[in-house]
Amino acid sequence: MTVLSVEQIHTLMGLVVTTEPDQITCDDCFGQIGEFAEYTLAKHDPSESMRVIRRHLEQCPCCKAEYRGLLDALYELQA
Amino acid sequence: MQPLLCVFFYRESLSGCLSVATTEASACVWLRMTKIKGEVSVATVEQDRWIERLRADDHVRDKAIGELREILLRGVKAAFRSHSGGKISAEDVVQDTLIKILESLGSFQGRSKFTTWAMTIAVRTAIGQMRRQRFKDVSMSDLLDNNMLFEPMSALGENGQVNSEKISILKMLRKFIDENLTEKQRGAMHSLLNGIPVEVYAEKTGSNRNAVYKLVHDARVKLRRSFEEVGYTAEDIDSVFV
Numbered sequence: 001m002t003v004l005s006v007e008q009i010h011t012l013m014g015l016v017v018t019t020e021p022d023q024i025t026c027d028d029c030f031g032q033i034g035e036f037a038e039y040t041l042a043k044h045d046p047s048e049s050m051r052v053i054r055r056h057l058e059q060c061p062c063c064k065a066e067y068r069g070l071l072d073a074l075y076e077l078q079a
Numbered sequence: 080m081q082p083l084l085c086v087f088f089y090r091e092s093l094s095g096c097l098s099v100a101t102t103e104a105s106a107c108v109w110l111r112m113t114k115i116k117g118e119v120s121v122a123t124v125e126q127d128r129w130i131e132r133l134r135a136d137d138h139v140r141d142k143a144i145g146e147l148r149e150i151l152l153r154g155v156k157a158a159f160r161s162h163s164g165g166k167i168s169a170e171d172v173v174q175d176t177l178i179k180i181l182e183s184l185g186s187f188q189g190r191s192k193f194t195t196w197a198m199t200i201a202v203r204t205a206i207g208q209m210r211r212q213r214f215k216d217v218s219m220s221d222l223l224d225n226n227m228l229f230e231p232m233s234a235l236g237e238n239g240q241v242n243s244e245k246i247s248i249l250k251m252l253r254k255f256i257d258e259n260l261t262e263k264q265r266g267a268m269h270s271l272l273n274g275i276p277v278e279v280y281a282e283k284t285g286s287n288r289n290a291v292y293k294l295v296h297d298a299r300v301k302l303r304r305s306f307e308e309v310g311y312t313a314e315d316i317d318s319v320f321v
């Protein structure tokens with residue numbers, strides 16, 4: 001049994017209020033994340049299907065962390 | 080001699096990105112025409128012979144693997160700098176990644192540059208290993224704990240006074256968690272709140288990442304709808320809590 005801290009309760013409330021529909025899985029996201037990262041690096045507006053990826057990233061901490069790591073890696077290669 | 084241009088592949092990807100693969104003698108040239116604001120322009124012309132080289136024999140293949148190893152190593156080290164987790168070796172990650180890449184060359188669809196695709200595999204491998212290393216001592220009993228009590232202090236406002244609206248929302252939250260979420264949803268949500276990544280939770284409970292992500296997402300949707308059904312919008316909760 002765990003007592004959630006004030007911070008954890010705020011996190012939980014944050015998860016509740018920021019929830020949006022998400023039709024894709026982490027694997028779907030992974031399949032398109034390279035293309036999405038290239039759009040981001042080129043500063044192009046993502047298309048509608050890429051916005052689905054953005055929505056997943058906003059709600060999935062695992063995919064978001066991997067996407068950030070990918071951007072760091074790609075920035076390094078551009079340098 | 081005029082170069083032979085033979086279009087053998089043409090498709091419109093989900094992003095509206097037109098990909099045309101051409102072959103000129105033995106070279107494979109990818110033209111990626113990106114549709115931006117209604118105008119089609121050649122955004123990238125990528126002489127991408129990676130697949131061909133990685134499928135070649137002996138020294139051509141070895142040289143390509145060596146070049147790819149260097150590229151991935153630079154990228155993985157950069158990704159390490161911004162991600163905290165268990166200590167792992169960049170060289171080991173790249174070695175594991177190269178094996179995965181060579182086994183799955185056929186699944187490269189050309190949606191991005193080859194090196195970007197390879198880097199997505201490297202970064203996912205790296206962060207996955209860091210997560211496993213960091214949470215290797217988390218026990219099943221930690222993961223099966225789905226009983227969430229609330230810290231009494233959470234009902235206090237910024238000034239330290241009891242905030243009646245917060246108490247009311249917390250009571251509802253307590254009820255919705257107990258009555259509207261399944262045991263599995265409570266367990267996954269509880270682990271997430273304790274900082275355990277969905278990927279780690281999935282591996283330790285014999286599930287998979289897609290399924291656990293959906294479990295958590297469905298729980299979030301249920302909680303949000305439960306609040307809406309009793310007249311509380313996200314903005315109402317936001318104004319009191321976040």
Ligand SMILES: [Zn+2]
Pocket residue numbers: 025026027029056060062063064292
């Ligand atoms: Zn995900």
